[in-house]
Amino acid sequence: MxxxxxxxxxxxxxxxxxxxxxxxxxxxxxxxxxxxxxxxxxxxxxxxxxxxxxxxxxxxxxxxxxxxxxxxxxxxxxxxxxxxxxxxxxxxxxxxxxxxxxxxxxxxxxxxxxxxxxxxxxxxxxxxxxxxxxxxxxxxxxxxxxxxxxxxxxxxxxxxxxxxxxxxxxxxxxxxxxxxxxxxxxMWNMSKNDFRELYDQIPGERPSFEDVWRITGGNPRILRELYKSRWDINEVLTRIIRSKRLSPNFIKKWSRYLEKIIEDPDYLWSGDVPERLIDILLAKNLVIDNLYEREPRFWIDHPPPRKDLDIGVGEEVAWQTPLHREAVRRALEKFGK
Missing domain, CATH: 3.40.50 (Rossmann fold)
Incomplete structure (x- = not known):
């Protein structure tokens, strides 16, 4: 083909x-x-x-x-x-x-x-x-x-x-x-092996593959944004914070929940998080919940790992990418006090 x-x-x-x-x-x-x-x-x-x-x-x-x-x-x-x-x-x-x-x-x-x-x-x-x-x-x-x-x-x-x-x-x-x-x-972000094939096509100097994997979680668009910003992660994070409207009011209102969701996205499904916050995080396309069983027949391609907190993936809930999680973390550091 x-x-x-x-x-x-x-x-x-x-x-x-x-x-x-x-x-x-x-x-x-x-x-x-x-x-x-x-x-x-x-x-x-x-x-x-x-x-x-x-x-x-x-x-x-x-x-x-x-x-x-x-x-x-x-x-x-x-x-x-x-x-x-x-x-x-x-x-x-x-x-x-x-x-x-x-x-x-x-x-x-x-x-x-x-x-x-x-x-x-x-x-x-x-x-x-x-x-x-x-x-x-x-x-x-x-x-x-x-x-x-x-x-x-x-x-x-x-x-x-x-x-x-x-x-x-x-x-x-x-x-x-x-x-x-x-x-x-x-459909999830690219598998690690597939993502390496994409990474290998990026011209010029670049961070190591393992560093890029930890930052992107296999997301091709985040990889492209990093490349366009000359691998300036702070520039990309600033754009995410602005585009997702992680405002001081939003962060201060929900900070005690967001801090726990950053550490483990499955906390979103613990029963302690207000439905309103769940709806907001889904609407902002920061997380995906109700993750399917990790059998390939339920997915259009390779499923995510069952749980990998290094890249923000829980069993039931995952951050869309590690950089989305980091954007919320940065916003908490800036506005959450």
């Missing part, structure tokens, strides 16, 4: 590496089709989008009509073989670029899948990437239900459908998980 190259930084392209289990899952979907949409969730920057872009190439090789929509990066990529439907989707997408209202694009993409089946397209893949950050949570679940409706009650016979939705938005996972309209499948 041909591995794609991805833009990593100005004038730097890297080869998509690792994720063999995730690639094999896409091949199985391409060969067998799907019964319901798959919703892939995981830490911000863990590599979902890169995997989806590689998945597009796999699905094309199986002669699928592919629709890929990424509102967050403002990307539409489609190989749809019906010119009128392709034109319709493209027009709606261009309107959304102007208005920044994306619900209509997702709705149109689903309608286009339905119409493509009606006119006889046999193999169709629809991939919706990071849309939930741009729409209301209740809308997200309704679109999943609509996708399932197309798959269960198609307007005509079709050969196979692949429907994948990816999100880093913690609140949407809870809303979608209340229903049985999709298969919720987690």
């Amino acid at each position: 041909k591995r794609i190259y991805l833009n990593y930084a100005p004038n730097i392209k890297i080869r998509f590496v690792g994720r063999d289990l995730a690639i094999q899952r896409v091949i199985e979907w391409a060969e067998e089709g799907m019964w319901k949409p798959a919703v892939i969730f995981g830490p911000e920057g863990c590599g979902k989008t890169a995997w989806l872009k590689q998945s597009i190439e796999i699905l094309k090789s199986y002669d699928y009509d592919v629709i890929y929509v990424n509102p967050f990066e403002r990307i539409l990529d489609t190989t749809l073989g019906v010119a009128s439907l392709k034109k319709r989707l493209t027009q709606i997408f261009r309107e959304a670029l102007k208005t920044n209202v994306w619900g209509g694009v997702i709705n149109t993409a689903i309608d286009v899948v339905r119409e493509a089946i009606r006119v006889g397209r046999g193999k169709i893949a629809v991939i919706i990437d990071e849309a939930f950050q741009m729409i209301k949570t209740i809308e997200a679940s309704s679109y999943i239900k609509a996708l399932l409706g197309v798959m269960e009650h198609p307007p005509s016979h079709y050969e196979r459908i692949v429907a994948i939705v990816a999100t880093s938005e913690g609140r949407s996972r809870a809303e979608i998980g209340r229903h049985e309209w999709s298969d919720l499948i987690p």
